[in-house]
Amino acid sequence: MTCRESAVEVVECIRTGRTPGAELQAHLMACAHCRERREDEQRLNTHFRVMRDAVAHQPSMARREQLMREFDRAHVGGFQVLWRWALNAAAILLVVLALVHDWRNYGHSGGKVAQQPAESAADVSDDESDFVSVPYALPLAKGEFVRVVRTQLDPAALADMGLDIDAADGAEIPADVLVGEDGLPRGVRVLPEAGFLSLE
């Protein structure tokens, strides 16, 4: 056995705890250098054992729990993701529908106009007497086209125009406003179905 072969065999015997074979033992008896090498290797092994025992053998449990939470966060199930998207889409759709509904009912002027049926002065003239003239407004010209705008008016505003409405709770009153071609109001009519019939 050569010294090189002996060195390899020594390391393997020390690492595995195997008893050296007869050939190796004979070589070690004869070779001081290899005996010294064996002692070095044994010393090294002792240190390795100390180092093995010294390190912590597990990461902390807190880290494990933290990772499990991260896993839960990162792996939200596909079904749950789908549901989240569906709910978000439904919420957006509802908002859009509500906006469209508002726009249709109240127009895009931002006012409280409920209806804007366009009528000619001739059509209106039949029941013109229902309208109370807005104070200081110019009278309608003959043949002038007018519009009747259905809206809700404050009782105080109606009172200014000479319509004394008894709205106990201060609620706004449904009314038609007669609008001239110039866009200015000419007359107001409180709707009979609103139940405020005490016109003066």
Next chain:
Amino acid sequence: MPLSDEELYRRMKKGDRMAFADLYDRRSAPLHRYVQHISGSYSAAEEVTHEIFLRLIQPNSSFDDRRGTLEAYLYGMARNLIRVIRRHQSVEPADEPAVEHNILGDLIRNERTAALYAALRELPDAYRDAVILCDLEERSYQEVATIMACPVGTIRSRLHRARLLLAARLKPLATFSGVTAR
């Protein structure tokens, strides 16, 4: 029969919590010890091990089982993260909490073991990994060859060379010490 790492990984990717827990319980401790041996720091081992598994659960984790085993991938990640930590420490030294896991700190203060740790860290990466995995982790040559993606004979020769270098480093200290060789 226990599931392979790769199978656990596949299940984990599909959202199997238990698969992730099994994978963590199987691989975190050896990785943790590996980092401790290289860095000599418990807190570095905590950080690196945590970061490895954190990256593993990210949707964009780059493990590909056609290129090697998951274990080799994990150790590769550990090596890279340790390099990053070392670069960081060269600018701003990490301060180890005094109360934290003092066994290793005490051990490093021991002159001979400190010399061995220093020698271990000065070894080329391939030699150092052979020592840590074969001698400190007591893995077989075959297992280490798989992790290091090289032939068994290469691992064996790296280990022998590394041990020779380490023994030479320890020799002067042993002259004055009472270390008992077994």
